[in-house]
Amino acid sequence: MAEPSALRAALAAASEDTLVYDLDGIGRQYAAVRAELPDAEVRFAMKACPVDEVLGHLARLGSGFDAAGPQEIVQALRTGVGPGLIHYGNTVKSDRNIAEAYRLGVRDFATDSREDVAAIARHAPGARVFCRVSTTGSGALWGLSHKFGCSPEDALRVLGAARSAGLVPSGLSVHVGSQQMTAEAWGEAIETLADLLGTLNRRGIVPDRINLGGGLPALGVLDRYGRPLEPPMDKIFRVIRDGMERLRAVNAGPLRFLLEPGRHLVADHGAIRAHVARLTSRQRLDGTREDWLYLSCGKFNGLYEMDQLRYRLEFPSHADGRFVEAVVAGPTCDSDDAYAREGGPVRVPYAVTSGDPVWIHSCGAYAMAYTTRGFNGFAPLPYTCVGGA
DSSP states (O other): OOOOHHHHHHHHHOSSOEEEEEHHHHHHHHHHHHHHOTTEEEEEEGGGOOOHHHHHHHHHHTOEEEESSHHHHHHHHHTTOOGGGEEEOOSOOOHHHHHHHHHTTOOEEEEOSHHHHHHHHHHSTTOEEEEEBOOOOTTEEEOOOSSSOBOHHHHHHHHHHHHHTTOEEEEEEOOOOEEEOOSHHHHHHHHHHHHHHHHHHHTTOOOOEEEOOSOOOOSSOEETTSOBOOOOHHHHHHHHHHHHHHHHHHSSSOOEEEEOOSHHHHGGGEEEEEEEEEEEEEEOTTSOEEEEEEESOOTTTTOGGGGTEEOOEEOTTOSSSOEEEEEEEOSSSOTTSBOOGGGOOEEEETTOOTTOEEEEOSOOSSTTTTOOSOGGGOOOOOEEEEOOO
16 A cells, blocks of 8 residues: 655655654545445544644544543544544543543543443433443454453443433444454444344333444554455445444434544554664574564554554665565564564565665554653654645
8 A cells, every 4th residue: 555645755855763644644534434434423533643733634624532531532622623522432431530521521421331330420410321332353453352341231231320320321332343354343243233222222222322433444554474454445334334224223213323433544644764773684592594674663662563463664775686584673672572473574675774764654553652751762753744734
């Protein structure tokens, strides 16, 4: 997946390491999602890219925000959107954070337990709650099936408790797993939601919204073995559209739909200009030799997800010539700061030398969010944005 010329030009112009975001590319991705799913309101998952310029651009295009706590809510409000376009999507909330979110004007809260419902009733009286229902996470790089969500049976109890506590049992939500690669996962989640809606309706609870969560994948990353992931986007969107119609047919009242894309909007429109620290060759204990490419950027300053996927590397000064197969690693004294060893080596130009530029593509998701403050003395990357005028 080739980046637009504006992003490539910014990478070529950079003389120092930097993270570049293409705001126009992010805008095009947002428009594409809206075109595929025109009946779903977008609440951008802020955790994927908490960069003010990116958030502001999405807000101008009409996006709302999925926030995980008061700090993200404040950042979302700075874009100019009203609190009605922000929901507190984290099911893990302290009493203090619930009260602060309510003070800031947020009235939509995710939940997955009766204990959380009781806290929302105390500190956000009259708020709307949507209960997150667990999914298997099958087919995703990150399943998200343990920490969040409850069983369908528990969801009935949670929304019943919300009604009894004076809250509005507004809806249901799911998350099919981050970087979800199958359409079947969406279909299974929608079937679960349809069954739940029918039972809730029979109990006198008629939700007015369904939050289909995140999970839409990035398109330009590779799996840990260096193979293109190639998610079936046409099929995924078709299953979601058909599912929305099915859920409307089941529910006794009108339904609004929300969607929380994160990496799908930003991953392929962010890239890092890094540089080579060293290409080395050394003998292992078993007598074999192994080449290692050390980069100036790694797991702790931009590439946190490198143990689950691979980013495409481009060496603009060495397009041709001899190549070697090398393990790719970041600069720190941490053994986890490397691509997964079982994925095998990466093709690297033999002639690269210390200081040569490296372009790391499709790393716009979570690059800023996961960056440490300076682990091992390696500073966070600066960033720049192009486009968006």
